[in-house]
Amino acid sequence: MKLSTYLMFNGNCEEAFTTYQKVLGGKITAMMSHEGTPAENDVSPDWRKKIIHACLELDGQMLMASDAPPDRSSGSMRSVYVNVMVKEVAEAERIFKGLSEGGQIQMPIGETFWSKSFGMLTDRFGTHWMVNAEFKNG
Template sequence: MKLSTYLMFDGNCREAFTLYQTVLGGKLTAMMDHRGTPAEAHVSPDWVDKILHACLEIEGQMLMASDAPPDRSDGPMRSVSVSVNVPEIAEAERIFAALSEGATVQMPMAETFWSPRFGMLRDRFGTNWMVGADMPAEQANCG
């Protein structure tokens, strides 16, 4: 079984995923808009260039998304966070700083009892992020 995160944007999925690829790396394996697909007939003309499906593959994991037409959405992400954990503190801080531009920081990057660096934010696209550095193996206790 594989579990993947699927995000719903309100029209800025292309911009968000372009940034996410720059910040997180990986490969955009899909960035398909409605134009020219059977779905084009089911969206308003001003929505045909919005994203029907996007996929960012990072080390065998997938972050997927689309733009949700206003008549089919209760708004962008609600009560969901994408959690990113990396081995190095410097990398966690870099990712957090890059995602912080125009964001609402809910918990600044700091040392916690579970991570040498951890922070939470809602980026300018409405995506909630939890960014952390892995605890060194000699300190980790996953029970």
């Protein structure tokens, strides 16, 4: 199991990650905008060039982020998620079920265009979680 932080920005994710790479080192291994993805039509036209997923790898660790459309965010850094990445779908589903007990599911766990299984929730303690089974192309 790997735990990593997923930051939600108000539209300046690309600038932030370029700065983080410069300051922290590492390598940006993903910087994908909404444009050209199946999620493109789920955001306003002025938001399509904003980042849907970014990843900065640092010494075997990952810092991930995206730009959260204003209608899906309570504000910059108020939407920080702990991301759990596991290899097997069954393990992702088990963890998701356990964390969601007494909590609120934002996105039910299921297959996405990037992951074998992905879901988002806020647990009963107020912690925001993303649960992933291994990326499809990773």
